[in-house]
Amino acid sequence: MSDLLLMLSAIAVPVVSGIAVGLIKMNAKAQKALVLSACALTAVITGVNAAADTGASHVVLSVVGPLELTLCTDGVSKIFSIIAVVMWLLAAVFSQSYMRHESKDTHPRYYAFLLVSLGMTLGMDFAGDMITAYLFYELITLTTFPLVLHSMRPEAIRAAKKYLFYSVAGGFMALFGIFFCYNNCSTLAFTAGGSLLPQGGTGIMLVAVFVAILGFGAKAGSYPLHGWLPTAHPEAPAPASALLSGVIAKAGVLAIIRIVFYVVGADLIAGTWVQYAWTGVALLTVFMGSMMAYREKLFKKRLAYSTVSQISYVLLGLSLLNFGGVTGALLHVIFHAVIKCGLFLVAGAIICKTGLTNIDDYTGIGKRMPVTLWCFTICSLALIGIPPLSGFVSKWYLASASLAEYPGALGWICVAVLLVSALLTAGYLLPVTVRGFFPGNDYKTGERCEADAYMLVPLIILAVAAALLGIFIPDQLRSLVYAIAGAVAL
Amino acid sequence: MKDIVFDFPLFTIILPLLGAVICSVAGKKVSKYVYFAVSLICAALSVPVLLYTLENGYFTRAMGHFAAPFGNEIRVGTAEVLFTLLAVLLPALSVLGGKRRLMEDISEKKINFYFVMLCLLQSAITALAYTNDLFTAYVFIEISTLTSCGLLMIRQIGRTTVAAVRYMIFNLLGSGFVLMGICMLYDLTGYLSMSYIKEAVADIAATGKYTVPLTAAVGLIVIGIGMKSGMFPFHLWMPDTYSTSTTASACILSGLVSKGYIFLLIKIIYRVIGFDVMEGTGVPLVIFVFGLAGMIVGSLGAIRENEIRRMIAYSSAAQIGYIYMGIGIGGPAAQAAVAAAVFHIFTHALTKPLLFISASGLSQASGGEVKFAALQGSAHRNPIAGAAFTVGALSMVGMPGFAGFISKLLFAQAAVASDNRAIITLSVLAISTILNAIYFLRTTMRIYLPSAEPRQNTSVYKNGTAFVFACAVLTAFNVFLGMHSQPILDMINAGIETLA
Numbered sequence: 001m002s003d004l005l006l007m008l009s010a011i012a013v014p015v016v017s018g019i020a021v022g023l024i025k026m027n028a029k030a031q032k033a034l035v036l037s038a039c040a041l042t043a044v045i046t047g048v049n050a051a052a053d054t055g056a057s058h059v060v061l062s063v064v065g066p067l068e069l070t071l072c073t074d075g076v077s078k079i080f081s082i083i084a085v086v087m088w089l090l091a092a093v094f095s096q097s098y099m100r101h102e103s104k105d106t107h108p109r110y111y112a113f114l115l116v117s118l119g120m121t122l123g124m125d126f127a128g129d130m131i132t133a134y135l136f137y138e139l140i141t142l143t144t145f146p147l148v149l150h151s152m153r154p155e156a157i158r159a160a161k162k163y164l165f166y167s168v169a170g171g172f173m174a175l176f177g178i179f180f181c182y183n184n185c186s187t188l189a190f191t192a193g194g195s196l197l198p199q200g201g202t203g204i205m206l207v208a209v210f211v212a213i214l215g216f217g218a219k220a221g222s223y224p225l226h227g228w229l230p231t232a233h234p235e236a237p238a239p240a241s242a243l244l245s246g247v248i249a250k251a252g253v254l255a256i257i258r259i260v261f262y263v264v265g266a267d268l269i270a271g272t273w274v275q276y277a278w279t280g281v282a283l284l285t286v287f288m289g290s291m292m293a294y295r296e297k298l299f300k301k302r303l304a305y306s307t308v309s310q311i312s313y314v315l316l317g318l319s320l321l322n323f324g325g326v327t328g329a330l331l332h333v334i335f336h337a338v339i340k341c342g343l344f345l346v347a348g349a350i351i352c353k354t355g356l357t358n359i360d361d362y363t364g365i366g367k368r369m370p371v372t373l374w375c376f377t378i379c380s381l382a383l384i385g386i387p388p389l390s391g392f393v394s395k396w397y398l399a400s401a402s403l404a405e406y407p408g409a410l411g412w413i414c415v416a417v418l419l420v421s422a423l424l425t426a427g428y429l430l431p432v433t434v435r436g437f438f439p440g441n442d443y444k445t446g447e448r449c450e451a452d453a454y455m456l457v458p459l460i461i462l463a464v465a466a467a468l469l470g471i472f473i474p475d476q477l478r479s480l481v482y483a484i485a486g487a488v489a490l
Numbered sequence: 491m492k493d494i495v496f497d498f499p500l501f502t503i504i505l506p507l508l509g510a511v512i513c514s515v516a517g518k519k520v521s522k523y524v525y526f527a528v529s530l531i532c533a534a535l536s537v538p539v540l541l542y543t544l545e546n547g548y549f550t551r552a553m554g555h556f557a558a559p560f561g562n563e564i565r566v567g568t569a570e571v572l573f574t575l576l577a578v579l580l581p582a583l584s585v586l587g588g589k590r591r592l593m594e595d596i597s598e599k600k601i602n603f604y605f606v607m608l609c610l611l612q613s614a615i616t617a618l619a620y621t622n623d624l625f626t627a628y629v630f631i632e633i634s635t636l637t638s639c640g641l642l643m644i645r646q647i648g649r650t651t652v653a654a655v656r657y658m659i660f661n662l663l664g665s666g667f668v669l670m671g672i673c674m675l676y677d678l679t680g681y682l683s684m685s686y687i688k689e690a691v692a693d694i695a696a697t698g699k700y701t702v703p704l705t706a707a708v709g710l711i712v713i714g715i716g717m718k719s720g721m722f723p724f725h726l727w728m729p730d731t732y733s734t735s736t737t738a739s740a741c742i743l744s745g746l747v748s749k750g751y752i753f754l755l756i757k758i759i760y761r762v763i764g765f766d767v768m769e770g771t772g773v774p775l776v777i778f779v780f781g782l783a784g785m786i787v788g789s790l791g792a793i794r795e796n797e798i799r800r801m802i803a804y805s806s807a808a809q810i811g812y813i814y815m816g817i818g819i820g821g822p823a824a825q826a827a828v829a830a831a832v833f834h835i836f837t838h839a840l841t842k843p844l845l846f847i848s849a850s851g852l853s854q855a856s857g858g859e860v861k862f863a864a865l866q867g868s869a870h871r872n873p874i875a876g877a878a879f880t881v882g883a884l885s886m887v888g889m890p891g892f893a894g895f896i897s898k899l900l901f902a903q904a905a906v907a908s909d910n911r912a913i914i915t916l917s918v919l920a921i922s923t924i925l926n927a928i929y930f931l932r933t934t935m936r937i938y939l940p941s942a943e944p945r946q947n948t949s950v951y952k953n954g955t956a957f958v959f960a961c962a963v964l965t966a967f968n969v970f971l972g973m974h975s976q977p978i979l980d981m982i983n984a985g986i987e988t989l990a
Contacts, residue, residue: 064896064975135890142889152940161935168887168927176920179902204913 004058006049007071007126010081013042014088015119022112028104032096035111039092042118043085050078057128057189069135070189072128075484076262079330079477080254081125083337087247088118090458091239094345097454098239098352110150114240117143117248124251130178130188130263133255134171137219140251141167147240148232156235163232170218170225174255177212180205181263190258192487194265201268210274212259214281220252221308222315223285229308230292234300238348241300245307246341250333253314261488266321270490278319279410283417285312290424299359300347302428303340309421310336310383316414317398320405326485328397334477335382335390335469342379342462343429346372349451349459362432364439368446371456373436375463380429382466385422390470395422495542496551498535499566502574503617505532510609513602521602525609529582532612533575540571544981548988550622558622559686565622569832569985572978573753576839577615581608581742587847587960588738590854595645595736604644611637611742615750624672624762625682627754631668635661635718638747641739642731653730660717660727667714674707675762684761688990695767705771708763712773715755719748721777721814722784725807729791732803733860737850740799741843744806749835752813756828759817760989769820778818778911782918784811789925797860798849801929802842805886808922809838816901819915823907825986830900832982837885837893837971844964845882847957851875852937855951862933867941872951876937878961883930885968888923893971898923900979 017038021031050073057072073081092114099107120139127133141164149160182188184200196205218225233244260266269275289309296302314336317329349372350365351357366373382389395418402414451459509528513521543549548567555561585592585608596604614634621627639661642654676682678700679690694700717724732740759768768774788808795801816831853860855872869876885892898919905915971978 061973062976063973064899064979067899069973131890138889139891142884149935157935157939161932164931164935165928168931169924172888172920172923172927175902176916179899179906179916182903183906 003049003052003056003073004060004071006045006052007073008060010042010045010049011119011123011126013045013119014038014115014122018112018115018119021115022108028107031107031111035092035115036096038115039085039089039118042122043089046081046085046122049073050082063131067131067188068129069132070128071126071132072190073126074190075480076254076257077125078480079334080250081122083250083334084118084121084125084247087243087337087341088114090341090461091243091345094348094455094458095237095239097452098237098348101352102237106150109146110237110240113143113146114243117147121248121251124254127258128189130181130190130259133258134175134178137216137251137255138168138171140248141171141219144244144248147236147244150237150240151235159228159232159235162228166218166225166228170215173215174212174259175215177208177215177259180208181259185263188263190262192262194261194263194268196265196268205264206269206272206274209260209264209269210277213256213278216252216255216259217281217315218252220249220256220311220315221285221289222252222312223281223288226285226289226308230301230304233304233307234298238300238344238351241304242341242344242348245304245344246337249307249311250337253311253318253333256315256318260318261326266488266490270321275319275321279316279414282312282316282319283414285309286316286421287417290421290428294424294428296428297359298357299350299362299432300344300357302359303343303347306383306425306428307340309425310340313395313398313418317401320401321490322401322405323485323489324397324401324404326489327481328394328401330481330484331397332394335394335466338462338469339379339383339391339466342375342459342466343383345455345459345462346376346379349455352455353449353451359432363435364443364446366433366436367439368448369450372451372459373433375459377433378463379466380433382470383429384426388471389467393470393473495538496549498539499564499574499620500551500553502532502535502578503613503620506609506613506616510606510613513605513609516602518598518601521605525585525605526582528609529578529612532578532616536571536575536578539566540568540575543568543571543988544984559681559683562626563622563683564620565684566620567985567988568981569989570619572981572985573619574616576836577612577619577746577750580746580839580843581612583960583963584738584741584745584843584847586956587843587964588736588741588850589956590954591737591850597646600644604641607637607640607644611641611747615746618750618754622684623682624675624684624687628665628669628672631665631718631751631754634747634750635665638743641742642735645734645736645739647734649730650734653727653734656727657731660724664714664717667710667717671707671710671714674703674710678703678707684757687762688764691763691767695770701771704767705773708768708771708773711758712755712777715751716780716814719751720807720810722780722787722807722811725784725788725810728807729795729800729803732806732846733797733799737846740803741846744803744846745839745843748810749839752810752835756817756832757989760986764990765824774818774820776818777814778820781811781813781815781818782914784808785815785918785922786925789922789929792929793925796862798853798862798865798933799846799860801933802845802849805926805929806838806842808926809834809842809886812897812901813838815915815918816904819904819908819911821908821911823904825983826900826907827904829979829982829986830897830904832986833900833975833979834897836978837897840893840964840967840971841882841885844878844961844968845886847960847964848875848878848882851951851953851957852879862936863942866936866939869937872953874953874958874961878965879937880934881965881968883934885972887927887930891969891972893968893975896972896975
């Protein structure tokens with residue numbers, strides 16, 4: 001019972017404090033104290049909950065018939081919830097400095113939705129069945145789109161609309177799949193390996209699962225519903241873009257993990273057209289995302305395209321359905337969250353301090369903000385996958401698993417796409433470093449404008465984590481990932 | 491002593507009639523108090539009846555001297571009492587929410603007539619729910635038609651009069667069809683009492699004779715009721731009617747009156763014709779197809795609109811389509827589908843008034859404008875109306891956590907369990923949901939955006955207490971139905987089982 005209390009309070013603390021920030025008028029100091037302490041308290045509660053390790057599922061509310069709102073902490077919940085609280089805490093710290101250059105009246109709204117969306121994300125992480133997960137999935141959309149809307153400029157409004165409609169349309173496509181699962185599975189509660197009924201493996205069920213994958217893929221920026229992501233993520237304030245790209249987009253990944261591995265089971269789609277089509281879609285998105293990022297000149301938008309590509313690495317790993325694929329996918333979820341948060345925060349720091357948004361203007365930025373750019377460089381190298389930094393480890397798993405899953409040409413195509421995409425990643429990230437540190441002779445040194453401590457502390461933490469998590473991954477985390485992959489993969 | 495419960499349904503029909511008589515001679519204040527007192531007493535009387543039926547199933551009560559086939563009777567089951575509760579409480583809430591507009595729209599001297607109409611309407615809808623006699627049902631159909639026209643006409647501006655005339659024509663045509671259907675049934679069976687007609691119809695169907703007249707009778711009744719309740723393709727009277735009437739009337743007409751006819755249709759299907767015979771005539775398939783078409787066409791109409799109330803009105807056409815789709819699914823999942831339809835009657839009856847009331851709050855905060863362009867930013871000028879509209883919109887779109895999601899879930903479950911209508915139903919459900927999302931979320935976003943042009947008056951609009959109360963109650967019902975709907979669904983299922 002105590003773990004139910006922990007989960008409920010992890011959801012309630014940010015929601016309640018978010019509503020308080022939004023509705024009660026308070027001065028800047030009180031606001032800062034409330035936001036930071038709410039994030040910290042949530043992080044502590046989530047940590048204790050992850051350590052408690054019961055795995056029991058609790059019914060919170062009976063909705064209708066056999067459908068219930070259930071909460072449960074299993075391995076996947078632990079990984080996703082810990083990522084969420086850590087990233088939110090760092091982003092909240094970063095916001096304290098970043099938001100100073102935004103108008104004061106927007107602060108309550110921004111912090112309110114930031115905190116409430118943390119509660120919704122944790123609710124999604126702790127969901128014990130598909131209906132609860134879907135409930136929080138939609139709530140995440142509704143509570144994060146005001147973050148995109150933040151500046152209220154016409155472009156922001158257009159981006160927010162696009163986000164809303166893509167996500168809602170995707171959500172309803174997924175719901176269509178869930179309805180079929182409801183009829184063809186013995187339960188919608190998450191069970192490792194799924195609970196498909198013996199007569200449930202029909203052709204229509206395959207279609208339903210594929211539609212659900214595409215629908216949930218909208219939030220993860222997967223083809224064909226990826227169009228909103230590069231428009232919407234950069235519109236939010238930088239710390240919120242970091243969370244959108246690093247954590248919230250992973251809600252789509254989590255939903256896909258849940259429905260494929262915990263509701264219908266990997267057996268159903270293994271070797272069918274669904275698996276091939278899914279791999280194909282993921283490969284296409286990986287390549288296309290990198291390509292678009294390479295061509296994009298606006299820094300935050302480039303990072304958003306990079307998110308499209310990187311999250312499809314995760315989906316590629318999941319689509320392999322084997323042990324290595326799932327392991328690589330989960331590791332990439334963790335690493336990408338750390339790295340992409342770091343990169344977006346760097347973008348935030350640069351925009352906040354210099355006002356420059358176009359990459360062509362970043363010449364010599366390393367002379368002006370050396371620590372920030374070093375953090376950027378480390379995160380970039382990790383994302384490209386230079387050994388022994390973190391991105392290398394996950395990509396290694398993904399490449400070897402795709403060769404194992406598809407012995408023929410398709411396996412080699414996967415590896416080739418991964419390599420080309422890694423090259424493109426280098427191509428779109430490293431020029432910033434190179435020109436930032438080596439501006440050339442005709443460059444006149446601008447004044448030094450290094451970010452302040454509120455920005456640098458989260459940046460340095462993320463950069464160090466991005467560098468070291470690959471080799472010095474904590475044993476508990478490693479065994480957790482192995483346990484999940486062992487339980488659900490084929 | 492316990493027997494007195496049997497008389498409560500009759501009281502809930504008679505008492506509003508008495509209230510109407512008092513209101514017709516009373517002043518503005520007194521008639522208001524009389525109306526609310528009547529509503530509260532009727533609601534209070536219905537609660538013990540509900541508890542009784544939940545425990546003991548249905549009961550019948552002879553009206554007048556003669557016993558059933560010749561005399562008149564009422565028959566009370568769980569579904570009927572639930573619907574009566576809705577019929578009693580919803581108009582009262584609508585009047586509370588639309589109070590300020592009511593006082594503005596209607597001339598002072600006529601306000602007591604509004605309450606006369608409300609009392610009569612309440613009595614008519616209650617009687618429609620309870621009566622076990624087809625001809626009595628027809629009489630009360632006419633009473634509710636005339637009173638709802640009164641509710642519409644009482645706002646005397648040109649557009650309302652045009653809308654009312656159109657409403658009247660559609661409704662009278664519909665009544666005519668229903669009457670012809672009833673006459674044919676009487677001709678075929680020799681009864682007007684519902685239960686007796688059913689026995690006779692079963693006998694006729696068993697012999698295999700008279701299939702054409704039977705199908706024609708059923709078809710006429712369905713067309714008639716479809717016209718009166720706004721089934722596709724007879725939904726074109728809706729936008730004008732709901733957008734030009736005063737807010738409270740729009741809530742009552744869309745939330746309750748059209749549902750009263752649909753409830754009667756469900757009763758006729760189960761109690762007069764019998765579900766199996768009904769399936770044999772092929773009419774449910776027609777209802778199903780028109781329901782599906784309504785779901786799409788209504789939403790498309792709503793997308794095209796640029797006035798908030800017309801948009802909500804078109805959305806009603808789509809929601810009525812959902813209900814008819816549920817009634818028409820048939821096959822092995824018929825009961826689950828009808829239960830979903832009845833549940834959606836409640837969902838829609840609790841959501842649509844919330845939308846109309848909050849929309850009127852938003853437009854009042856924007857100087858009475860109803861165009862979207864003028865409403866931009868109105869949620870900041872009237873935060874309570876904005877929040878209420880958001881709840882209503884999310885519920886209509888089918889966001890989990892609100893009543894609309896449960897409706898869609900129930901429809902989808904029923905569709906998946908039916909033989910061959912799963913794919914078409916789910917596909918149309920998905921398309922219609924996405925269309926709903928387009929216009930409702932677009933509007934919700936619009937009211938929260940900053941206003942296009944700077945306004946002189948930026949202060950927050952002051953709502954009346956009654957308005958806030960109505961919004962709060964409807965929102966609470968919506969969230970309750972969305973988060974914990976099993977008790978209501980159990981009652982509906984029990985009600986449908988005793989409906990036959």
